[in-house]
Each structure stands twice: as structure tokens, then as C-alpha cells.
Amino acid sequence: MDNKMVSPELETHIHQLASQQPDDPLCAYLYDLDSLKNRIENMVSVLPNNVALFYAAKANPMPEILATLAPYIAGFEAASGGELCHLAEQNIRKPLIFGGPGKLNSELKTALELGVDAIHVESITELKRLEVLTHTLGVVAPIYLRMNIDIGNITLSKLAMGGKPTPFGLDEEDLDNALSIIKKAERLSLKGFHFHLMSHQLEAGRHIALIKRYFDMVKQWQALYQLDGLSINVGGGMGINYIDPGKDFDWPYFCDRLNQLIIQEGMETTQLRFECGRFISAPCGYYAMEVIDIKKNFGEYFAICRGGTHHFRTPSAQSHNHPFVVIPKQRETNNILTTSDIQNICLKNQAVSIVGQLCTPKDVLARQQLVEQLQIGDYIVFTLAGAYAWNISHQAFLMHPAPKFYFF
Numbered sequence: 001m002d003n004k005m006v007s008p009e010l011e012t013h014i015h016q017l018a019s020q021q022p023d024d025p026l027c028a029y030l031y032d033l034d035s036l037k038n039r040i041e042n043m044v045s046v047l048p049n050n051v052a053l054f055y056a057a058k059a060n061p062m063p064e065i066l067a068t069l070a071p072y073i074a075g076f077e078a079a080s081g082g083e084l085c086h087l088a089e090q091n092i093r094k095p096l097i098f099g100g101p102g103k104l105n106s107e108l109k110t111a112l113e114l115g116v117d118a119i120h121v122e123s124i125t126e127l128k129r130l131e132v133l134t135h136t137l138g139v140v141a142p143i144y145l146r147m148n149i150d151i152g153n154i155t156l157s158k159l160a161m162g163g164k165p166t167p168f169g170l171d172e173e174d175l176d177n178a179l180s181i182i183k184k185a186e187r188l189s190l191k192g193f194h195f196h197l198m199s200h201q202l203e204a205g206r207h208i209a210l211i212k213r214y215f216d217m218v219k220q221w222q223a224l225y226q227l228d229g230l231s232i233n234v235g236g237g238m239g240i241n242y243i244d245p246g247k248d249f250d251w252p253y254f255c256d257r258l259n260q261l262i263i264q265e266g267m268e269t270t271q272l273r274f275e276c277g278r279f280i281s282a283p284c285g286y287y288a289m290e291v292i293d294i295k296k297n298f299g300e301y302f303a304i305c306r307g308g309t310h311h312f313r314t315p316s317a318q319s320h321n322h323p324f325v326v327i328p329k330q331r332e333t334n335n336i337l338t339t340s341d342i343q344n345i346c347l348k349n350q351a352v353s354i355v356g357q358l359c360t361p362k363d364v365l366a367r368q369q370l371v372e373q374l375q376i377g378d379y380i381v382f383t384l385a386g387a388y389a390w391n392i393s394h395q396a397f398l399m400h401p402a403p404k405f406y407f408f
């Protein structure tokens with residue numbers, strides 16, 4: 001593992017945090033808000049003129065993350081009534097989008113009362129329920145129809161929400177019915193179409209092909225149904241390369257190609273939206289675990305660390321070995337532990353599995369990864385832990401305490 005993947009500043013914060021609780025091994029999430037700010041500024045600076053970038057709060061809804069992003073983005077996407085209320089409570093005064101399957105009447109009502117910018121409608125039933133609510137409340141619902149479409153020979157990524165049978169969005173077959181319901185409804189205002197067909201997209205070229213497909217479909221529908229002035233939300237899904245962290249989705253190249261596509265397709269006056277999550281916030285987060293024990297079992301080494309997948313489910317959710325660096329504990333003499341002979345285990349150029357404290361063999365964050373040197377008391381710091389990490393984890397399992405949270 002490459003130590004250059006974390007900044008000296010982060011190392012200092014880890015040592016400081018550890019020194020604040022000398023009797024207990026460290027377990028903490030750390031978030032680099034400066035790097036998040038730089039990242040979002042850079043992302044927004046290369047967007048084509050008619051594209052607005054929203055943040056999908058499901059990736060990481062922590063107030064500090066939302067507040068850091070708010071000045072740079074067009075708004076936030078919420079995928080539940082809980083997220084919607086959480087976003088509203090932050091008082092960030094940015095447009096909100098409400099999406100997601102299985103919306104409750106109470107959630108739709110909240111969305112209407114909050115005056116959201118758009119509700120992404122997932123089904124005919126939802127459309128009808130929304131219509132009833134608009135009458136009861138006497139308000140207009142701004143809606144986008146979420147569509148699941150055939151994407152021909154464009155390759156799906158490993159996490160596909162569309163382009164095949166899924167619970168998400170309206171089938172093209174339902175569009176006719178949906179549009180006639182909207183036409184007759186007094187208070188349903190169609191603002192556009194929404195697509196989010198896949199996450200974990202690493203290939204910019206492939207994503208451009210997907211967006212071209214969305215453009216083609218919308219143009220077809222506009223001609224067929226005489227629709228005008230509609231926007232297109234093209235979702236999120238730009239991927240983070242956890243296996244080869246240098247080879248992420250190439251955002252500047254993608255934006256350049258998108259700009260060309262917009263001109264080529266005559267879409268300059270169509271408002272486009274992204275709602276990205278992972279690609280925005282993953283790189284700013286770190287999950288640090290102190291090594292409690294090192295042992296050998298059936299010929300393989302295991303480093304048992306404070307915490308586990310109940311804090312950081314990302315590696316098991318994605319079935320990957322999560323990238324990490326080892327930060328040696330600051331030791332008094334020559335990096336050698338002196339407190340106890342028992343602790344004097346030092347792996348050198350050795351493959352080791354990084355596991356947590358849970359009594360399940362599934363509590364593995366990285367399997368048989370080579371480390372230059374590792375001792376009890378060192379810190380394993382997982383990078384790219386700022387999205388779909390703490391908030392997707394089974395935090396209550398075994399009642400271990402939560403990690404510390406630190407923003408710098």
C-alpha cells in the first residue's frame with residue numbers, strides 16, 4: 001500500500017486524535033473539507049453552461065459535508081422523507097429534488113409543503129397519488145418522470161438501476177398513460193424527464209453514449225407528444241475506482257465531451273441536471289482503525305482492528321478489498337513496541353487481512369493485502385471513505401461504540 005495516498009496533515013490529525021484517548025485504540029472517520037471544497041469547485045468550473053450539478057445526499061448527508069458543498073452546487077437530491085427533512089433542517093436554502101421508489105403519501109405531502117423544486121415520479125400509482133394530494137393541498141407539483149429505457153448495446157456498469165428489469169422508473173410502455181394523466185391534471189406540472197440508470201461508471205466515453213441515448217429518447221418523445229421546454233436530469237453514477245485509485249472517472253474530459261455532444265445534438269437551450277453522490281464526496285473521507293491484534297490462522301495473517309464493517313460497510317457492499325495505507329504509531333524508541341512482549345509482533349512485506357471486531361467471518365475490509373510493515377498499535381487508514389460508508393453500515397450490530405468523527 002502506498003503511503004503517499006494520505007497527506008502529512010491527515011497523519012498529524014490521526015496522531016492527535018489517538019493521543020486524546022490514550023487508553024482506547026483509535027477508531028475514527030476523518031473528513032477533509034478543504035479537499036471537498038476544492039473538488040466541487042473544480043467539478044463545477046468545467047460544467048457546460050446549461051448543466052446544473054446537484055448533490056445526491058444519500059452518498060453522505062452529514063451537515064458539514066452539505067454545508068461545504070452548498071455554495072457551489074445547484075441543489076440537493078433527497079431519496080426519502082427523512083433525507084428531505086434533514087436537508088430542510090440544514091437551512092441551506094438551495095433547491096431540493098425528491099426522488100426514490102416507494103414514496104409514502106406523507107413524504108409526498110412533506111415535499112409539496114416544503115416547495116421542492118422537483119418530484120421524480122417513479123410509477124403511475126405514484127403519479128395518481130400525487131395528483132390527489134395536489135388537490136387536497138391546493139398546490140402545483142413540479143414533476144419529472146423517471147424513465148427506465150432500453151439502452152441498446154451500451155454496457156451497464158456493475159450497479160445498474162435501469163436498462164433492464166428493475167423496480168425503478170416508468171417503463172416506456174407507461175409513458176403514454178402518464179402523459180395523458182398529466183395533461184388532464186390541473187396541478188401536475190411536467191418539468192422534465194429523469195434518468196439514473198447506473199452507478200460505478202468509470203468510463204467517460206460510455207457515459208457520454210448513455211447521455212446521447214437519453215437525448216435521443218427525449219427528442220423522440222417531445223416530437224411524438226408535442227412537448228416543449230422540458231429539462232433532463234441525467235442522474236449521477238460517475239464512479240470511483242477503489243481497485244486502481246489513480247484511474248477514476250475522468251470528469252474534465254467527460255465535461256468536454258458533453259459540451260461537444262450538447263452542441264452536436266442542438267441541446268444548448270435544454271436545461272440539464274446531474275445528481276451525483278459518490279464521485280463528489282468519496283475522496284474526502286477516511287476511516288481509521290487501530291490494530292488491536294495480529295495473528296496467524298491456517299497460514300494466513302489477520303490484523304484485528306478497532307471497528308469494522310458495522311462502521312464501514314463499503315468494502316463488503318462492493319465485494320472489494322478497500323484501499324488503505326498504514327500509518328505507524330508514534331513510538332518512543334526506534335518504532336519498536338516496548339510496553340509488552342505480547343505486542344511485539346511486526347509483519348514485514350507480508351500479506352494480511354484487515355478485519356474488524358465483529359464475530360462474523362464477513363467482517364473483512366481488505367483480504368490478504370501486502371503491507372511493508374505492520375505492528376499492533378499502527379493505524380490502518382482506509383481512503384475513499386466519504387460516500388456510502390458510515391451511513392450504509394449496520395451500525396447497531398453487536399453494540400460496539402460508534403467511531404469518532406473529525407472534520408478538518
Ligand SMILES: Cc1ncc(COP(=O)(O)O)c(C=O)c1O
Pocket residue numbers: 056059077099100161196198199200235236237238275276277278279
Ligand atoms: C436516483 C439516484 N440518483 C442519484 C444517485 C447517486 O448516484 P452516485 O452516488 O453513483 O452518483 C443514486 C444512487 O443510487 C440514485 O439512485
